[in-house]
Amino acid sequence: RRMFPTFQVKIFGMDPMADYMLLMDFVPVDDKRYRQGAFPSRRYAFHSSSWLVAGKADPATPGRVHYHPDSPAKGAQWMKQIVSFDKLKLTNNLLDDNGHIILNSMHRYQPRFHVVYVDPRKDSEKYAEENFKTFVFEETRFTAVTAYQNHRITQLKIASNPFAKGFRDCDPEDWPRNHR
Amino acid sequence: RRMFPTFQVKIFGMDPMADYMLLMDFVPVDDKRYRQGAFPSRRYAFHSSSWLVAGKADPATPGRVHYHPDSPAKGAQWMKQIVSFDKLKLTNNLLDDNGHIILNSMHRYQPRFHVVYVDPRKDSEKYAEENFKTFVFEETRFTAVTAYQNHRITQLKIASNPFAKGFRDCDPEDWPRNHR
DNA sequence: CCCTTTTCACCTAGGTGGTAAGAT
DNA sequence: ATCTTACCACCTAGGTGAAAAGGG
Numbered sequence: 001r002r003m004f005p006t007f008q009v010k011i012f013g014m015d016p017m018a019d020y021m022l023l024m025d026f027v028p029v030d031d032k033r034y035r036q037g038a039f040p041s042r043r044y045a046f047h048s049s050s051w052l053v054a055g056k057a058d059p060a061t062p063g064r065v066h067y068h069p070d071s072p073a074k075g076a077q078w079m080k081q082i083v084s085f086d087k088l089k090l091t092n093n094l095l096d097d098n099g100h101i102i103l104n105s106m107h108r109y110q111p112r113f114h115v116v117y118v119d120p121r122k123d124s125e126k127y128a129e130e131n132f133k134t135f136v137f138e139e140t141r142f143t144a145v146t147a148y149q150n151h152r153i154t155q156l157k158i159a160s161n162p163f164a165k166g167f168r169d170c171d172p173e174d175w176p177r178n179h180r
Numbered sequence: 181r182r183m184f185p186t187f188q189v190k191i192f193g194m195d196p197m198a199d200y201m202l203l204m205d206f207v208p209v210d211d212k213r214y215r216q217g218a219f220p221s222r223r224y225a226f227h228s229s230s231w232l233v234a235g236k237a238d239p240a241t242p243g244r245v246h247y248h249p250d251s252p253a254k255g256a257q258w259m260k261q262i263v264s265f266d267k268l269k270l271t272n273n274l275l276d277d278n279g280h281i282i283l284n285s286m287h288r289y290q291p292r293f294h295v296v297y298v299d300p301r302k303d304s305e306k307y308a309e310e311n312f313k314t315f316v317f318e319e320t321r322f323t324a325v326t327a328y329q330n331h332r333i334t335q336l337k338i339a340s341n342p343f344a345k346g347f348r349d350c351d352p353e354d355w356p357r358n359h360r
Numbered sequence: 361c362c363c364t365t366t367t368c369a370c371c372t373a374g375g376t377g378g379t380a381a382g383a384t
Numbered sequence: 385a386t387c388t389t390a391c392c393a394c395c396t397a398g399g400t401g402a403a404a405a406g407g408g
Contacts, residue, residue, distance in 0.1 A: 002375075035386070092388085105387075146388055147377095154377075163375040166394040182399075216362075272364085285363080326364055327401095334401075343399040346370040 003101075004157050006086040007111055007140060014075030019118035022068040022078065024085055026101060029108035029141055031057045036149055051143060054106070061094060061102045065114075072118050092146060103144040111140045183281075184337050186266040187291055187320065194255030199298035202248040202258065204265055206281055209288035209321055211237045216329055231323060234286070241274060241282040245294075252298050272326060283324040291320045 007024060014020060037050030066088045070077070089100040096102055103109055117131040118124075124131070148154045158164040187204060194200060217230030246268045250257070269280040276282055283289055297311040298304075304311070328334045338344040 158377075161376065162397095163395055164377065165396080167377055338401075341400070342373095343371055344401065345372080347401055 001089060001091075002086065003088050003090050004153075004161070006084055007088070007113070008082050008084045009113055009135075010082050011079050011115075014079055014115075015117075016074060016076035016079070018075050019072040020075055020078060021071040021116040021118060022083060023065050023071070023114045023116070024068075024088060024101075025063060025065045025112050025114070026103060026109040027063070027112060028057065028060055029110050032108070033057050033104070034106050034108065034143055057107055058104045060104070064099070064101050066101055090144065092144070105144050105146045108141060108143050110136060110138070111142075112136050181269060181271075182266065183268050183270050184333075184341070186264055187268070187293070188262050188264045189293055189315075190262050191259050191295075194259055194295075195297075196254060196256035196259070198255050199252040199300075200255055200258060201251040201296040201298060202263060203245050203251070203294045203296070204248075204268060204281075205243060205245045205292050205294070206283060206289040207243070207292060208237065208240055209290050212288070213237050213284070214286050214288065214323055237287055238284045240284070244279065244281050246279075246281055270324065272324070285324050285326045288321060288323050290316060290318070291322075292316050 033054050033056065034051040035054035037052045066085065068083065068085060069087055070083075089098070090103055091098075091100040092103060092105045093100075094102060113135045115133045115135070119127050119131050121127070158167045213234050213236065214231045215234035217232045246265065248263065248265060249267055250263075269278070270283055271278075271280040272283060272285045273280075274282060293315045295313045295315070299307050299311050301307070338347045
């Protein structure tokens with residue numbers, strides 16, 4: 001399914017007339033698997049708020065990349081508004097053949113954002129190194145899950161995604177100002 | 181609404197590595213307006229089969245063009261399969277602001293297909309003339325309508341368009357072989 | 361009378377969380 | 385006990401012809 005929240009980025013400093021490819025991938029943060037923490041003397045609760053280490057990580061997958069579907073496009077096009085990777089889909093199916101990003105559930109990942117300058121020179125392969133730049137935002141690290149572990153994330157998505165309108169019980173305009 | 185049947189074309193002879201824009205427009209065939217013909221001693225019938233001249237044409241509109249939404253693309257891309265203009269939409273609304281092709285209902289039109297070579301040279305405007313080629317297929321002439329005038333066209337579209345599946349009364353696989 | 365416009369049920373196509381059942 | 389899977393009703397978004405209503 002689609003990643004939520006969506007990875008979005010605002011870009012500056014490109015050559016407006018040059019072509020660029022934008023892509024993302026995901027690298028493991030550590031070699032651990034996690035499980036849901038629960039408070040003592042309390043049954044498993046949807047809103048328990050901690051992650052506990054549950055052992056060593058499962059074997060990692062080859063590691064796919066997701067090209068932003070507007071690629072390639074001119075620098076001017078990429079820079080004129082926020083670039084949103086809202087079409088990016090995650091799966092835990094190791095045999096996936098839809099080209100989705102394969103992650104292990106209950107493992108921690110670091111999204112990475114890559115910019116590739118499309119070099120018009122004939123021998124562009126030689127310059128692959130310098131035409132490639134990677135950006136990592138550590139605040140975007142997350143634990144992959146197959147089901148929400150936190151009520152407030154569920155509610156945030158219900159409030160912000162038109163496809164979940166059927167689960168809303170109040171006007172999204174009143175949110176999140178009226179909730180904390 | 182979308183034009184039906186869809187204008188489709190198979191292309192040969194492009195430079196596989198060069199960029200091309202593909203577009204269509206529509207020119208009036210004559211200066212007449214038409215009306216539905218009916219057999220004498222028979223009430224107006226949906227399947228009456230002739231067009232009668234009903235007077236002089238209404239004033240023509242400025243004449244919009246429709247760019248194939250995949251434009252621009254490489255010659256190799258355009259040539260590797262049939263190019264279908266199935267997103268092209270027609271309207272009779274002179275004030276349309278959706279960029280649809282504006283036609284007068286009950287008037288005859290000739291679709292035209294244009295290929296534009298995207299010239300990489302700096303002074304490409306100078307070569308506009310030679311970078312532009314127009315193709316006219318007279319067998320594609322038609323009378324624009326706001327409602328079907330012929331049962332068999334209705335049935336053909338119901339059989340061939342997935343969105344009209346609700347109106348089918350037999351398997352489209354049995355069609356048109358089992359009908360005439 | 362003949363054509364146009366509006367509305368509607370019914371489709372395609374695909375993105376939601378809930379839920380019950382399954383797996384480990 | 386905890387996580388996963390499959391299925392579902394319910395959405396968005398948009399393309400159908402039928403039928404009713406409108407207009408000249």
